[in-house]
Amino acid sequence: MKTRIIIADDHPVVIQGVKDILEKNGAFDVMATFRDGKSLLQSPLLARVDVLLLDLNMPDIDGLQTLDKLRKLGASFKIIVITSYLSPLLAEQCKAAGVHGYLVKSDDLYLLVKRIQDVLAGESVFPDFSQSDQPTGTDFSYFDEFLKKYKLTKREVEIVRMVCNDYSSKEIADKLCLSTFTIQTHRRNIIRKLGLDDSKIALYRFAVDNGVI
Structure with missing residues (x-):
């Protein structure tokens, strides 16, 4: 068969x-x-x-x-x-x-x-x-040029990295000492600024392509 x-x-x-x-x-x-x-x-x-x-x-x-x-x-x-x-x-x-x-x-x-x-x-x-000799992206620096290009803040890039590392909004909030509501607002703003669909894979692809992770 x-x-x-x-x-x-x-x-x-x-x-x-x-x-x-x-x-x-x-x-x-x-x-x-x-x-x-x-x-x-x-x-x-x-x-x-x-x-x-x-x-x-x-x-x-x-x-x-x-x-x-x-x-x-x-x-x-x-x-x-x-x-x-x-x-x-x-x-x-x-x-x-x-x-x-x-x-x-x-x-x-x-x-x-x-x-x-x-x-x-x-x-x-x-x-x-x-x-594998592929770089992991752990040496990423928050270049002003990158932040200006995508209109992101350092905090938003930090949240992108944590989302890509499979942290939930609550876990991110706990680690950054912020409210879950604030993290969810950040995530919506990130998706809007980057013009992505609201999926982890879309965000992950952006992060990989730009050396964020």
């Missing part, structure tokens, strides 16, 4: 590339593809799938939000995240959300078949970040 696969990614080229690799192998049945988390979560096919290949950066409901909803639904299938972000932080968040594998799109996607087989065999497949 073929392994039943669902692909969720907002890039049609990625979807087609992954689909081609799996279908050429012959051991997989790509049941459906989705380009956003909302339509994925509404699909009755989730009740029959063996492996979900999930991108994190999707519209409407992003990958992390999708993982949270799947966990609450008690999803029993295997989940492998395929993302552009080589990030220990995101990988840990995904692992905590019940993900079985974390693959980076810049890697050779022809390894995908082996990774799926490993996950089906009960293994956990995550990158060895100790071997």
Whole structure:
């Protein structure tokens, strides 16, 4: 019996590339593809799938939000995240959300078949970040030019970093000795200033692209 696969990614080229690799192998049945988390979560096919290949950066409901909803639904299938972000932080968040594998799109996607087989065999497949020479962003300095460009305050950049490190508004408020209401106001202002949709992945992408984390 073929392994039943669902692909969720907002890039049609990625979807087609992954689909081609799996279908050429012959051991997989790509049941459906989705380009956003909302339509994925509404699909009755989730009740029959063996492996979900999930991108994190999707519209409407992003990958992390999708993982949270799947966990609450008690999803029993295997989940492998395929993302552009080589990030220990995101990988840990995904692992905590019940993900079985974390693959980076810049890697050779022809390894995908082996990774799926490993996950089906009960293994956990995550990158060895100790071997990565990618900068972590921990040396970021609050350059005046950066702050002026995005009209951010130092406090707002601090909050961006804490949100990306998975702190809740209450936890941020406690650490900064502010009210939860104040932190939520800051977060709304940050999203408005940056012109982002209100998702952690959008904020994370901004933070990575600008060296904030």
